[in-house]
Amino acid sequence: MIKEVANTKEDDTLLEIKGLKKHFDVTRKIFAKKKDILKAVDGVDFIVKKGETFGIVGESGCGKSTTGNMIMRLADPTAGSIHFEGKDLSKLAKNEQSKMKKDIQMIFQDPFSSLNPRMRVFEIIAEPLRTHKIATGKELKQQVYELLDVVGLDRSLAKRFPHEFSGGQRQRIGIARALALRPKLIVCDEPVSALDVSIQSQVLNLLSKLQKDFDLTYIFIAHGLPVVKHISDRVAVMYLGKIVETAATEELFKHPKHPYTEGLLRAIPVPDPTLRSLDSGELLEGDLPSPVNPPSGCHFRTRCPYANEKCKAEAPKLQEVAKAHYVACHYPLQAGRGVIMEHA
Numbered sequence: 001m002i003k004e005v006a007n008t009k010e011d012d013t014l015l016e017i018k019g020l021k022k023h024f025d026v027t028r029k030i031f032a033k034k035k036d037i038l039k040a041v042d043g044v045d046f047i048v049k050k051g052e053t054f055g056i057v058g059e060s061g062c063g064k065s066t067t068g069n070m071i072m073r074l075a076d077p078t079a080g081s082i083h084f085e086g087k088d089l090s091k092l093a094k095n096e097q098s099k100m101k102k103d104i105q106m107i108f109q110d111p112f113s114s115l116n117p118r119m120r121v122f123e124i125i126a127e128p129l130r131t132h133k134i135a136t137g138k139e140l141k142q143q144v145y146e147l148l149d150v151v152g153l154d155r156s157l158a159k160r161f162p163h164e165f166s167g168g169q170r171q172r173i174g175i176a177r178a179l180a181l182r183p184k185l186i187v188c189d190e191p192v193s194a195l196d197v198s199i200q201s202q203v204l205n206l207l208s209k210l211q212k213d214f215d216l217t218y219i220f221i222a223h224g225l226p227v228v229k230h231i232s233d234r235v236a237v238m239y240l241g242k243i244v245e246t247a248a249t250e251e252l253f254k255h256p257k258h259p260y261t262e263g264l265l266r267a268i269p270v271p272d273p274t275l276r277s278l279d280s281g282e283l284l285e286g287d288l289p290s291p292v293n294p295p296s297g298c299h300f301r302t303r304c305p306y307a308n309e310k311c312k313a314e315a316p317k318l319q320e321v322a323k324a325h326y327v328a329c330h331y332p333l334q335a336g337r338g339v340i341m342e343h344a
Helices: 003-007 064-071 093-104 121-132 137-150 154-160 167-179 199-212 223-232 249-254 259-266 309-313
Strands: 013-025 038-049 055-058 079-084 103-109 185-189 217-222 233-238 242-250 319-322 326-327
Touching: 003 137, 013 064, 013 217, 038 055, 038 064, 038 217, 038 242, 055 064, 055 223, 064 185, 064 217, 079 154, 093 103, 093 233, 093 319, 121 137, 121 154, 137 154, 137 167, 167 199, 199 217, 199 223, 217 223, 233 259, 242 249, 242 259
Parallel strands: 055 217, 055 233, 103 185, 185 217
Antiparallel strands: 013 038, 013 079, 233 242, 242 326, 319 326
């Protein structure tokens, strides 16, 4: 367990992840002597504090969405534990699982496929309220209308089907459904990646407002650092199933310590070239290695400009290099060596 977990007051911790793994058997040969194992998530530790937004960022295939699915219990972990308010989610009784599902909700990436096309908006939002027997009759109707008000949709739209809405409106419907049970934690799985840039900012601002109004805690999953910077208090950077760096958002952007984080920051488009560090360095090269056969030692070494023999032989452990700043690298970047993206 990293020191950040140990030093955090128990009352401040809403979610605690320890040694979380998710491996898939991908063997295709019927008589194969050895199974091929895809290590989607391969030993992840982090905590989420009450009232904060914890960002998880990385390239497609790094395991961030799989991590979110395990927190939601949409996938069972291969190993490790998920503690919510001090309780291990894998060991809850059925009645406790039902309560847990009320407290943890999810906003999905695709606002269209996540909504039942055969159900009207009213029924979509009312469904969780009916399932958990929270409201019926006039009270149910009132709560659904209030949720529409909260996410900025007119009540008259409750009679329409999902295909009659724009992408941004559909995502607002998904947000209203997630809010229906008054959860404590919402897992946002790339909730704006499928939206136009102008609509993205509207949805992000809505999420920020709802967090204050409803005392929410977010896990915000994304592959774009600018989006994460806009909404997150702390950020964890994932690479090939592992967390390689975690820190407060401002600290991470000003002083990246892992070469992968440095590469992600350099890849952010900047309209004014003068806003970049003069020592801009090279962009990341190569593709993400296969999680079925990851590189030995440090998984990032095949794309790292600073890798050497130690990186090939020994996997680095997540260690604290500054206050509440953790990095899994044998040679963390020093001040002045990394890229500075103040205006990213």
